[in-house]
Structure formats: structure tokens, C-alpha cells
Amino acid sequence: MFLAPALLGFAVFFAWPSIRGLYLSFTDFNLLRAPEWIGLDNYIAIAQDPVFWNSLWVTIEYVVINIGIQTAAALVLAVLLHRFTRSMIIRGIVLLPYLIANVVVALVWFWLADYNLGLINSALDSIGFDRVGFFGNELLAMPTIALINVWRHLGYTTLLIFAGLQAIPRDVYEAAEVDGAGEWRTFRSVTMPLLRPVLAFVLVISVVGSFQIFDTIAVTTGGGPVDATRALNVYIYDQAFAQFDFGYASALSVVLMLILAVVALLQLRVLRANESDLDR
Template sequence: MGANTTVAPPDKGTDSGRVDASPTAEPRRRRDDRRAAWLFLTPALLGFALFYAYPTVRGVYYSLTDYSLLAPPTFTGAANYRHLISDDQFWNALKVTGYYVALNIGSQTLLSLFLASLMHRLTRSVALRALLLVPWLVPNVTVGLLWMWMLDANLGFVNHILNALGLGTTGFFTSPTWAMPTVAAVNTWAYTGYTALLLYAGMLQVPQHLYESASLDGAGEWRMFTRITLPLLRPVLALVLVVSLIGSFQIFDTIAVTTKGGPVSVTRVIYYYIYEQAFTNFHMGYASAVAVVLAVVLGVLTAVQMRLLRASRSDLA
């Protein structure tokens, strides 16, 4: 640059580096997505109100009437609930359901834990997981018919094998001793694979370095399962047990296809008893009262189960 060169002073009006700090500038507004959220939630809320909330309120109302499908309902107050307390068939159905729930949840949970542990520690084959899911995809009515034919005392494949082995034949669905354990075994076969996949997904969340550290300390598979896997699997296990409990209390289709509540009412579970009262005896009001009591019982059992298992807390946190 030459000595005679002069530099013009900067124009204060055209200073591009200056930030406009005018107090009249409005701050940028945060985008409000609540309207869009309600728009997407509206179909689900309408479906819930139409198919869940409204039938629930109507069922509670019918439980206070003598509705019989043949005449308009007449309000009777708590008469159905007073009759329910002294109904031996209701208490027997509740006892039978409890027996089924104990058999089904116990066997299903143990087998699911065993299969999930094998997949987690030995193999992670996608083909194996797909095969485990196949029984769950088959409709319950089809499952019931399939096993009823296979376990038939005269033509069943299983009884042919037992007879060939010299063990004789057994009426699995017609014996008062074997009917309920057989129904529980059929549903265990149908749902164990799905439950095992849920538990397997939970096991994948356990950090692998915990198993590596325990292995270096000399811990065996059983010790790692009881000290690492089970404690860290508690939230998923609680979910599985709650879902299994509710599903077990709702057992109906397998009973309706195979035993129809027999023999001598040993498989007349609470859902089948509600069905008989409503659509066989046309005691719709009394059936609604039994359904309301069942919903309350399930709510209490679920709350107790969630509290005992501390389902909201995880040791991984």
C-alpha cells in the first residue's frame, strides 16, 4: 500500500457486523404441536370410548338390573351382587379358574425362562425364534380342535402311542383328574414361545460385561442366572406375569371347544360361567355383575403383583 493512499473511514450506517439490538424485535415462537397431537389421538380416543368405555358403563348398569335379553331391563339395585355372594357355582368357577391360573402361569413361566436362557446363552438363531412364535400365531380355536383330536381316547395319535407302549389309553379331556391339567398344558404349548421371546428381549438388555466379570470370578451358569439375570429381568418379568395373569383369567375358547365346562364342572372357568349365564340362561344382568366382580378382582391382583415385583424400578438404572 502506497504512502499517499488514504483509507476512508467506515460508514456507520452500513456496518454489516453490527447486530440490531432493537427492543422491538420479537423472540422466535416455539412450535406448538398440541393441536397435531390431539388430531392423531382423536381416532384412538374415539375407538376407546366406543368399544371400551361405553360397554363398560353399560355393563355396570346392566349389573344393577334384571336384564334377560327377552324383556327391557328393570333396575334392581344390588340384588345381583347379593345373589352372587351366595352362589356356589360362582365360587366354584372362581376356584377352578384359580387352579388353572396356577397351573398355566407356573408351567408357562418356568418353560419360558428356560427357553429364553438357552437362546440368550447358547444360540441367537432367528429361525429358532420364528419357530417358537408359530404356536402363538395359530388361533386358539384351531389349537383346541387340534389337541382334542390328537388326545382323543379312541382315535387320538397320543393315545395310540401310549397304547403301543403298554400304558393304556387316557381320556385327557373327559377325565375329572386330567381335564384341567390338559387344558393348561395346551395353552402352555400355545403361549410359551411368545412369552419366551419377551423374556429373551429383556435378557438382551443385561450388559454382557456383567456375565464376563462373573465368569472370571468362577461363577457358573446357574449362579449367573440367579444373581444377575433374574434380578435385572424383574421389570420385564413383572410385565409378563401381569399379562399372563390377565390372559389366564380370560381363558374361554379352549374350554368351549374341548370340554364345554365338563366333566362335572371341573373346567367351568369364570369366563365360561359368564357365557352360560348370559347366552344360555339369558341372565344378562347377573352375568354383567359377575363380569364386574371379575374386573375388580383382576385389578386388585394386578396392583398387588406390580407392587410386590417392584415393576416400576430397574436395577439397571
């Protein structure tokens, strides 16, 4: 009885749409007529679709930049918080950007980095540097979007890692200190191995979330310039709600789901997320 509401919500909002989407991926469906079964035609078309492969590459570029910088910065910030302060006020300040809606964050940074009116370009101009088209340059657009989301999600990732640091027993650090280990050796030989399960969890949820980037792109570049920021989710949205090709969009969604499943499983296997060095 207690599980019934959650199971009902799962069935209505997740299980049934997933099954329906899987079925539609094998059909030609545009809302104007009943779905027509076409077998694997959509998947064959995906394999031959240059826009899909470009979208996949753009998405991977975003994930690498976003996760690389975000995880490294969050780890450093979490260690600093753990070693030097336990202030709830500071933790709240660190988490504050994550509490702002992603669309609002994107719009604010879109204005700040605007070529003509943005404060960033005005500052560059005032000190003698050329203005930069952050969202209009093919090479800079996706890194700019990635850094915006690094800024927003950094606090959340930091607090997850900080929670993992708090779970490490203090006597382990005391033993390392007695053995003469310095700060760097303690971090490399004690903190990182014991933090591995938490880092694995953080990386899995961060990578899965990054592969689903949409809102920041939608309100800034819309996928441009010249498909430089057309990530997979943006391409799926365009096929479904601009081209009304729901069968093809469903097939793209299934492919994205399979990619995420493989990536998550590889991360869990490589990082040995179900093991802890504390048990050894």
C-alpha cells in the same frame, strides 16, 4: 386430531360397553324387557352362588398350572436362546405355535388326545398302557387344557423374556466372570434381579390373560365334565347367552374385572415392576 380415531375406538368399544355393563350389573335384564333396577341383588346372589365359587376355584387352578409351567419353561428356553443361538429361524420356530389361532390349536389337541381315535392314546395303547380320558376325567381335564395353552403361548412368553435378556449389559456378565461366578451363581445373582421388571410385565399380562380363558374350554369340554372346567368366563357366557340373564352375567363380569385389578396391582407391588436394579 391424531388421537381422535384411537379415542373414538376406545369410547365406542371399551368405555361405553364398560359403563353399560356396570349399569346392567345392578339390573334384572333378559333382552325381552327393559332393565329393571334391583340394586345389589345380583352381587348378593353371586356371594351365595356355589357355581360361581367353583368357577373361581377352577379358574385359579388353571392359572396356577398354566402360569407356573409356562413361565418356568419360557425362562429356561429364553436363557438357552440367549446363550447359545441368535438364529432368527429358531426364534421363528419357537414363536410358530402362537401364530396359530387358539381355536385351531384346541381342536387339534382335542383330536390328538381323543380317547378312542387320538394319536396319544393310540401310542399309549401300543406300548401297553391304559388309554386316558384327558378331557373326560374330572381331575385331568383342566390340567390338560392348561398344558395345551402352555404349548401355544410358550414361544411368545419366551421371546418377551429373551428381549429382556438382551437389554442386560454384557459388561455385567463379564464382571461376574472375573469375580469367579459360575453359571448358576451368575443366573441367580445377575440375570434374575436384572430381569425382574420384564418378568413382572410377563406375569401381569399372562395372569390377566389366563383368568380370561374361554375359547379352549368352549371347543373341547364346554365346561365339563361336571363343571370341572367351568371357568369364570365360561360361566359368564352361559348366564348371558344360554340363560339370557344379562344382569347377572354383567355382575359376574364386574367381579372378574375387580379380581383382575387386585391381582395385577398385587403383582406390580410385590415384584416392584417400576424399579430396575440397573439403576442402582
